[in-house]
Each structure stands twice: as C-alpha cells, then as structure tokens.
Amino acid sequence: MTGSATSRRAERAAPDAAVDHDASTRRRLLQLVAADGPVSAADLAGALDLAAAGVRRHLQALEQAEQIAVHEGPAASRGRGRPARRYVVTAQGQAALSQGYAEIAADALHFLAHAAGPEALERFAEHRVRELEDRHAATVEAAGGDVAARAEALALALAGDGYAASARPVPGASAVQLCQGHCPVQEIAAQFPQLCEAETRAFGRLLGVHVQRLSTLTSGGHVCTTSV
Numbered sequence: 150m151t152g153s154a155t156s157r158r159a160e161r162a163a164p165d166a167a168v169d170h171d172a173s174t175r176r177r178l179l180q181l182v183a184a185d186g187p188v189s190a191a192d193l194a195g196a197l198d199l200a201a202a203g204v205r206r207h208l209q210a211l212e213q214a215e216q217i218a219v220h221e222g223p224a225a226s227r228g229r230g231r232p233a234r235r236y237v238v239t240a241q242g243q244a245a246l247s248q249g250y251a252e253i254a255a256d257a258l259h260f261l262a263h264a265a266g267p268e269a270l271e272r273f274a275e276h277r278v279r280e281l282e283d284r285h286a287a288t289v290e291a292a293g294g295d296v297a298a299r300a301e302a303l304a305l306a307l308a309g310d311g312y313a314a315s316a317r318p319v320p321g322a323s324a325v326q327l328c329q330g331h332c333p334v335q336e337i338a339a340q341f342p343q344l345c346e347a348e349t350r351a352f353g354r355l356l357g358v359h360v361q362r363l364s365t366l367t368s369g370g371h372v373c374t375t376s377v
Contacts, residue, residue, distance in 0.1 A: 174199075175207050179216060179242055183330035184313035186371055187220035187235035208236060216242035220371065237371035243335050251336040258341055274347035281310075282351050289355050299356050300325045300377050319376075327352065329373040332366050339367040349375060 174197075181193055194204040211217045220235045238246070262270045285306040292302035300316040304327055307314035313330035338344045345365055352375055353360040360377050364370030 171207070171210075175211055178204065178207050179211060179238065179246060180313060180331075182211075182217050182236050183238045183242070183246060184308070184315060186217075186237040186330060189233040189235050191233060211242070212236075214241070215239055216245055238330065240366075243331060243366060246331050251334070254334070255337050255340055258337065270341065270343055271347075274341070274343040277344070278347045278351035281348070282355055284310075286355060296356060296358055296377060297325050300327050303327065303352065303355055316377075325377045326363070327360075327375040327377055329366075329375075330371075332373060335366050338365075342367070345373075352377075 177197060178193055181196055182188055185192070185196075190205045190208055191201055193199075193208070194201040197204070208217065212219075216239055217236045218239050220237045258270060258273070261273060285303060288306050289299050289302050292298040297316070297318070304314040304316040307327075307329060311331065311333050315328050315330070317326045317328055318324075319326055332338060334344060345362065345367065349360060349362045356377055358377060360375050363374040363376050365373045
C-alpha cells in the first residue's frame with residue numbers, strides 16, 4: 150500500500166517538475182532575447198547548449214504569449230534560402246521580466262511632482278543616476294581611455310544591474326551603440342521621461358564623451374539604444 154502511494158505521488162510530481170523546467174528555460178530564453186535581440190533560434194540554442202527543436206518549441210510558446218515577436222527589420226545574411234526568424238522582446242515580455250512595485254513607485258513620483266513641483270522630480274532623477282555613476286565609475290575608469298572599451302565595461306556593469314546591456318560596434322563606423330534590452334523601471338519611465346534623460350546624461354559623464362539616445366523601450370523600440 151505504501152509503495153503504491155509513493156508511486157502515485159511520483160507520477161504526480163513528474164509533470165510538475167517538467168512544467169517548472171519549461172518555465173525556467175523560457176525565462177532564460179526571454180532574458181537572452183532581451184540582451185541579444187534580434188536573435189535567431191539557432192543562436193539561442195547555441196548560447197544555452199540546447200537542441201534547436203526544443204528552443205523553437207519554447208520560442209513558439211513565448212510568441213503565443215506575446216512576450217516575443219519576429220523582428221521586422223533587415224535580416225542578417227545567411228546566403229541561400231529563407232532568412233532565419235529573428236526575435237525581439239515585446240512590451241508584455243518586458244513586463245514579465247520586470248520585478249518590483251511599478252504602480253506604487255509611479256504613484257510616489259506623481260505625488261512628488263504635484264507636491265514639490267517638477268524641479269523635485271528632476272532632482273530625484275539626477276540623484277538616482279548619481280548612485281549609478283558612483284557604483285560604476287571605477288569599473289569604467291579601469292577600462293582605460295578607449296571609448297569602445299569604456300562602453301563595453303559600462304555595458305557589463307549595467308548587465309549586472311539587470312539591464313540586459315551590451316556594447317555593439319556600428320558596422321562601417323567608429324561609433325559604438327550602448328544597447329539595453331531590458332529596463333527594470335520601464336513602466337515608470339514611460340510616465341516620467343526625466344528618468345531616461347538623466348540616465349543618458351550619466352552615460353555621457355561616465356564615458357567622457359557626448360552621447361545621444363536613439364531609441365527607447367518606452368517609445369516602442371526593442372532596445373534602448375545610445376550612440377557613443
């Protein structure tokens with residue numbers, strides 16, 4: 150009797166374990182798409198050392214959940230045949246990656262702006278990015294004077310903060326693009342662009358050069374892109 154009960158419990162536990170494993174794999178894929186997108190199933194399979202067929206199954210589930218979408222921009226050349234489908238994270242995917250209390254934070258900032266005026270909101274935005282600068286200044290300085298190396302160091306530091314950041318060289322140019330595939334405060338930044346503006350100024354100070362924000366997640370881009 151005891152053996153039979155144990156067997157039944159094991160049978161019930163097996164599907165639960167499979168569901169947990171699938172959820173974990175899909176979250177890892179979602180994080181990679183945020184960091185590296187637009188990215189193909191083959192590239193994701195290689196990064197996670199998984200079978201391409203299994204990765205495509207998970208990507209299909211993420212696409213059906215509207216957390217990722219096929220990128221409509223120019224595809225990378227693959228030679229003959231159909232171009233590979235390349236994926237980016239959607240707004241729903243960004244929300245799934247986000248953690249925190251966006252609603253209460255937004256309420257607090259609305260109250261601050263109403264009670265103390267827009268100047269207080271600007272000061273808060275600057276205070277927030279000054280903390281970011283203090284955390285990462287030494288890391289960026291250690292990269293030396295080369296702007297591309299400094300951008301790479303900053304991207305790695307931001308990735309550690311949860312921004313899914315990378316530094317990408319611009320083909321045929323000396324510029325570098327600092328890309329952030331995820332923003333932990335995206336919902337709040339959509340209501341308070343001062344946060345994005347202050348962050349851009351902080352990047353310029355850290356890198357020691359003029360930078361320009363080209364796109365943001367809050368404006369519909371699949372990444373926040375800053376030209377360095």
